[in-house]
Amino acid sequence: MTSTTAPFGERLHAAVSSRGPMCVGLDPHAPLLEAWGLPDSPQGLDRFAGTFVEALAGQVAVVKPQSAFFERHGSAGIAVLERAVADLRAAGTLVLLDVKRGDIGSTSQAYADAYLDQTSPLAVDAVTASPFLGTGSLDPMVGTARRHGAGLFVLALTSNPEAPQVQAARTTEGSSVAGAVLSWLRGLNEGSEHGSFGAVVGATIGDTEEDLAIGGPLLVPGVGAQGGTPESVRRTFAGVLPRVLPSSSREVLGAGPGVAALRDAAQRANDAFVDLLGS
Numbered sequence: 001m002t003s004t005t006a007p008f009g010e011r012l013h014a015a016v017s018s019r020g021p022m023c024v025g026l027d028p029h030a031p032l033l034e035a036w037g038l039p040d041s042p043q044g045l046d047r048f049a050g051t052f053v054e055a056l057a058g059q060v061a062v063v064k065p066q067s068a069f070f071e072r073h074g075s076a077g078i079a080v081l082e083r084a085v086a087d088l089r090a091a092g093t094l095v096l097l098d099v100k101r102g103d104i105g106s107t108s109q110a111y112a113d114a115y116l117d118q119t120s121p122l123a124v125d126a127v128t129a130s131p132f133l134g135t136g137s138l139d140p141m142v143g144t145a146r147r148h149g150a151g152l153f154v155l156a157l158t159s160n161p162e163a164p165q166v167q168a169a170r171t172t173e174g175s176s177v178a179g180a181v182l183s184w185l186r187g188l189n190e191g192s193e194h195g196s197f198g199a200v201v202g203a204t205i206g207d208t209e210e211d212l213a214i215g216g217p218l219l220v221p222g223v224g225a226q227g228g229t230p231e232s233v234r235r236t237f238a239g240v241l242p243r244v245l246p247s248s249s250r251e252v253l254g255a256g257p258g259v260a261a262l263r264d265a266a267q268r269a270n271d272a273f274v275d276l277l278g279s
């Protein structure tokens with residue numbers, strides 16, 4: 001089935017233009033459930049997700065549920081995720097599901113069917129994907145995303161300290177692994193003003209010699225709990241700031257469980273980046 005929805009990159013651009021760039025992560029860690037006075041169970045998870053939806057649906061441009069925190073509760077956790085995704089999307093907030101999928105082509109197609117085909121029960125606007133089986137292994141996800149107006153965010157320069165071991169390694173063509181991923185994305189976005197194929201580049205990576213101008217969005221996690229700040233983002237992403245989607249989970253979620261406090265924390269985080277990206 002082919003969608004008549006506008007391409008993800010255009011929908012993202014419109015959402016960020018009206019609500020600001022902040023992507024708020026929905027990461028219901030066990031310690032956060034406890035801090036919110038909730039049990040570490042599907043019931044606790046359901047209340048956590050319900051509060052998140054009440055506070056942020058229709059308020060921020062993009063949210064990023066981390067699938068692992070739902071998967072650890074089994075099928076009941078996935079049911080909570082499905083409901084939260086549907087409620088957030090119904091309110092006009094884009095959902096980027098953090099699943100970091102990637103496999104041989106035939107299995108990549110099944111992941112694409114699960115998340116990017118808009119007839120799927122777990123359809124979202126975009127997913128995170130891992131390119132380490134080779135960028136071409138993600139082609140089925142690219143094709144399905146194009147047909148359904150969905151997007152991909154592919155790991156390039158991640159925020160964790162172990163990342164350079166693989167991402168800074170040299171390919172047989174001489175570029176770094178990260179550089180090869182970025183240049184593949186640039187090719188996918190060619191011809192679109194607001195490409196739908198993004199890269200994941202951490203807020204904590206410091207200076208980089210890689211060319212971050214890929215013609216598509218840059219998901220920038222690591223803001224807050226991992227030490228990334230508006231200032232570090234300004235330095236690392238100079239020249240591509242309008243493409244940046246800063247992402248923060250624990251720092252914002254720590255303001256809960258009050259709905260108003262959670263909404264305020266997201267708004268404050270967003271405001272810091274609206275100023276930065278607008279300057």
Ligand SMILES: O=C(O)c1cc(=O)[nH]c(=O)n1[C@@H]1O[C@H](COP(=O)(O)O)[C@@H](O)[C@H]1O
Nearest residue numbers: 066128158159200202221225226248249250
């Ligand atoms: O793909 C991601 O979102 C991601 C990539 C990366 O390089 N670093 C990173 O922290 N993430 C995710 O971003 C979120 C960060 O959460 P906080 O550190 O609590 O803001 C987690 O869900 C991570 O899985």
